[in-house]
Amino acid sequence: MTERKQDDLWRDFPKTATEFEARFATEEDCRGYWIEARWGGQPACARCNSTRVWSERGGFLFECAECGHQTSLTSGTLLEKTRKPFKVWFRAVFEISTRRTGISAKDLQRILGFGSYRTAWTWLHKLRAAMVRSDSEALGPFVQIDEALVGGKGGPHKELVLIAAEAGGRVRLAHVENNDAGTLKRFADGQIAAGTHVVTDGHAGYNSESLGKRPHDAVVQTKPERRENDAVQSCHWTISLLKRWLLGTHAGAVRDKHLQAYLDEFAFRYNRRKTKGVGRIAARVIEQLVGHAPLPTRRIIKETKRCRWFAPSQTAPELRA
Ligand SMILES: [Zn+2]
Numbered sequence: 001m002t003e004r005k006q007d008d009l010w011r012d013f014p015k016t017a018t019e020f021e022a023r024f025a026t027e028e029d030c031r032g033y034w035i036e037a038r039w040g041g042q043p044a045c046a047r048c049n050s051t052r053v054w055s056e057r058g059g060f061l062f063e064c065a066e067c068g069h070q071t072s073l074t075s076g077t078l079l080e081k082t083r084k085p086f087k088v089w090f091r092a093v094f095e096i097s098t099r100r101t102g103i104s105a106k107d108l109q110r111i112l113g114f115g116s117y118r119t120a121w122t123w124l125h126k127l128r129a130a131m132v133r134s135d136s137e138a139l140g141p142f143v144q145i146d147e148a149l150v151g152g153k154g155g156p157h158k159e160l161v162l163i164a165a166e167a168g169g170r171v172r173l174a175h176v177e178n179n180d181a182g183t184l185k186r187f188a189d190g191q192i193a194a195g196t197h198v199v200t201d202g203h204a205g206y207n208s209e210s211l212g213k214r215p216h217d218a219v220v221q222t223k224p225e226r227r228e229n230d231a232v233q234s235c236h237w238t239i240s241l242l243k244r245w246l247l248g249t250h251a252g253a254v255r256d257k258h259l260q261a262y263l264d265e266f267a268f269r270y271n272r273r274k275t276k277g278v279g280r281i282a283a284r285v286i287e288q289l290v291g292h293a294p295l296p297t298r299r300i301i302k303e304t305k306r307c308r309w310f311a312p313s314q315t316a317p318e319l320r321a
Pocket of ligand 1: 045046047066068
């Protein structure tokens with residue numbers, strides 16, 4: 001789809017609950033939007049790409065007149081194999097996009113009337129995957145780096161999170177095993193543009209080995225000095241918001257192996273805190289539900305690795321925000 005058309009889709013997206021309910025009143029309304037987002041309005045055969053297709057099963061499948069292949073509207077997307085109507089998915093997208101602080105699985109379960117908590121939980125993971133994008137630009141030209149211990153409701157167990165924050169701008173967060181020089185280097189190289197001026201609190205791991213040629217101020221401060229003029233203020237604000245979000249919206253119920261997915265969602269919301277477009281975010285989420293590869297529940301549950309950002313492959317995937 002052209003960028004222009006993409007733009008029109010989000011511009012037209014409802015901004016209030018009333019508008020939303022009018023625009024997406026029926027399953028057909030939602031399906032029409034989905035077809036617009038996926039194929040620019042005209043479905044094409046997944047096998048031969050022909051647009052000579054017939055609708056089957058009440059519009060949920062279509063069959064190709066050229067090769068006979070049947071394509072479902074959701075195959076190959078994040079909604080693949082869903083048994084629920086588009087209408088329910090659209091409602092979930094609207095809820096997750098309009099709430100400034102997101103939504104918990106428990107709340108989603110209640111709003112959508114699901115019998116099972118697990119269904120709501122897997123939906124949220126899919127929506128979270130759709131919320132983040134992988135093409136974000138590296139941070140710069142002034143960035144603070146810090147770290148924090150996060151989580152561990154009712155226990156001594158805490159998880160280490162690295163934070164990089166532009167002064168007053170965007171953030172990136174990574175759940176890591178430790179803060180050795182190699183880990184810090186992968187974080188810096190993956191997230192922070194070359195030549196960026198870096199400020200840290202003087203932790204020994206931040207050096208020319210981990211930060212490369214980036215200019216670096218290691219500012220060691222006493223508590224009173226920090227109160228006066230905190231050198232890594234943006235990081236500290238981010239951390240306290242993050243902790244409040246994990247405890248508030250998610251009631252501290254985030255398991256360590258899923259922490260990175262929550263950090264991605266947090267960064268996505270935080271980095272868009274000045275965007276006024278609810279419609280824009282919701283339209284973007286639908287666009288990503290269409291464009292993202294399927295994410296089977298089994299994979300969310302079994303194959304998610306703790307600290308997957310630094311999985312043994314050693315190739316750090318981009319943080320998505
Ligand atoms: Zn075909």
